[in-house]
Amino acid sequence: MQLSLPGCPYACNLLPALQYGEVPDVPPWEAPLCLDLLLPSPMPAQPVPAVIYAHGGGWAEGERSSGLYPWLNPLLTAHGFVTVSITYRLSRFAPFPAQIYDAKAAVRWLRSQAQKYHIDPERIGVWGDSAGGHLGALLGMTGDWPELEGSCGSPGFSSRVQAVVARCAPYDFLHPGGELINDAPSPVTQLFDGTITEREDLMRQASPFYYVGPDVPPFQIVHGTLDETVPFEQAERFTQALNEAGNKVDFHPLEGAYHNLRQQQLLPWSDTPWEELGARALSFFQKHLDY
Template identity: 40%
Template sequence: MKKMNTILLILALLNLQCNTEADPEIDQENPFRMEYFNLAYASESNTQKLDIYLPVMVLEKNPVVVLIHGGAWRVGDKSNFRTNARWSEVVDTLRSRGYAVVPINYRLSGEAKFPAQIYDVKASIRWIKANAENYKIDSERIGVWGQSAGGHLAALAGVSENIEVLEDFAQGNENVSSSIQAVVDWYGPTDFLKMDSMTIAQGCATANHSLANSGESELIGFPIESRSDLVALANPITYITEVCPPFLIEHGLNDCTVPFGQGQLLYESLLPVLGSEHVKLNLLQNSGHGNGLFTEIATVENVIDFLDAYLK
């Protein structure tokens, strides 16, 4: 399967021009490029950029997977989906399965505090929809897939349709909805105030999420135990309603960076609202924070099977 996917991608790239520079406008003389880099979806920060990888076989309207990188909300870049061999393979597999893939950047906590990060995610979704026709994207078939901190933002994007406190329309395309049709949350945090107790209960050596310099504290701008109101604002469970899209949550049972109880907590909160048909939890044996089974192509294929159920 991997070899065939690679062959298909190479053939497509030989027949279609690849754009490797920032290009916010379609070139009318050559509108069928396969890749676009560093497109600005908002103008407040130079960080607010995205890339677009069209599928191997381009249709008039292609379903979309938005990829959100991790890094404790303070480091990371969308370029990782191109330069990291493992994630490049994920992108290639998605493209071979008929998806346009859109990795995004968002303002990190050193630049802006929460909720700037979810503002950016939702602004990027609105931009994708507003520009869907130019890039042969189907604005009604959008899934979001995030890892770690990106998993947290993907979950928030999924639960916050019509939640104005998590939407900054000043970022652009204010008349476009940021609703999405599917969420994949890979080992993302949910309730920051429960992370240390879950880490200890799991038998991990250290539990440091409540420290003033933790990723969670730096995200909200205060030690998390001093601002339960901001922690609640960042908690996806706060916003769950029956309009939430389907969720796939996957977490490693050996994860001591984000304890698996965080994924379990989100699942248990979504389950009575969405039902077992529309929310799935996979706890992966012998897997930590993004390693183990998360590195296997079979795990990626299972995720895409989930996306296929709701985006095709």
Template identity: 40%
Template sequence: MKAEPGRITWPPPDLAVPPVQLPPTAPAIGADGTRHYDGLSYATNSGYRPRLLDLSVPPAAAEPPAVVVWIHGGAWMEGDRRYPPPTVSADLLFGSLLRAGLAVATIDYRHAREAPFPAQLHDVKAAIRYLRHYAAPLGIDGMRIGVWGESAGGHLAALAGLTGAGNPSLEGTEGIADGDTTVAAVVDWYGITDVGELLPDKHGPDDPFVTFLGGDPADRPRLAAAASPVSYARSPAPPFLLVHGTHDTLVPFEQSERLAGLLRAAGNTAEVVAVPDAEHIFLNADVAPLVARSVTFLAQHLRRPTTD
């Protein structure tokens, strides 16, 4: 039987992809009792790869744990949720969070060659909405969510922390379209905070800034401002911890100092940890104390409020 002209739709109804994947009822259980949900699809769009997250939940406690969303780096152009930078092992990074009693969600997001800004921020917010929406079946506390990222992921973590209840154009409708995307704490490892300050005068076709911002070249200053955490450094904001090498030649240390100064001037909590002589990704530094400092900060600010 031939299809009638004008009645063909794509995707066909029986092939339509749902916007999100429901959490499985039986996660994988590690030897220590940690529950692992791997490859959960938190957002889908026709023509794009599904955005995935992995969630690890520490062994059952008296109450569901807070969750930290890890956002990988890679100049917005590459990277993978499963792999931290080469200067820190997955066990040190993710294992430290689990051993502190915090759940860990590691997320992928669209790279800049797949879609320009604000697609990356939309994906981060979609992951937060997903975790919050399915908090009960996942066994996490959806009211206590923090974000932690490095490099491009640090930039996105800072943006997510500062735009949780702000501009609708930055929220996106991917995945679960509605829901709260505010977070309770932010750890930013050497992320860009003022994109315009680092935007090169001459734009080559492979420049990550050009690819990330997209759009008309004449409009790039406006897009850079929209993509800069410093543009949203006002009160109220969640507590920030910014950790940055003083000899970072890719993202100057002053970028973190500036955001912290603006946040403090607006009455917010913002700490800067200067890592002496460290390059980008903390080359030339002992990373273990920096992980410990970051985990302590997150555990402190994601604690369940006490009642008198």
């Protein structure tokens, strides 16, 4: 299947439902783990960067097909990137760390398939929104950490990424705020199968904020200042910590925007600045993945 965007240099060839890993504890309709791959057409002469998209949905909902919206993976592929949108285990079937195990398996799979799909294995990025932004941020902060690697597929390859775009994402589960409740039934306690009293160590392990140090990948952080689900303070604190550690951070506060990145909660879908956000992400990946 081929997709195209007006005015872009490449068409997009879609290879759907490619298996990148397998796990025993998901429902039959979700196993094995799959991804949708987009290849630029014609393929550039030199190996190209690859970018992974992780969908949102409070870790409990959503599906990889959302990565095919034109302002997401197709935009990048239409400018020469290889992109993938991944399935990961949802929290209603498997608690954390299953989600990061799956995301890391997808990165390793890309490297294992680099020659086949003309990918430069040293130029891999990740982006995501909300829960997907959290997974992308955690990927960026924990490349090759044995405790979070899992065993879902492609052993022997690195899970490091070289650039991250995280939008409306949580970074600290110990001090969540907003609708991210860690001591009563919520998407957070479902993700960890327990409250902070029972799962404090696991919540810390899942929080990108607590991995901040020098030499992490460049980040683009996008967050609405009126986000009712994930407080804007989460993005501010994470950005400040990255800056203080000497890292490259491209911070974009969206003034007056809510968790859905709209300036009103009930505006039509078309009024969300998706095209502008897509262009920002494209420029960021072009710069930091050297393309």
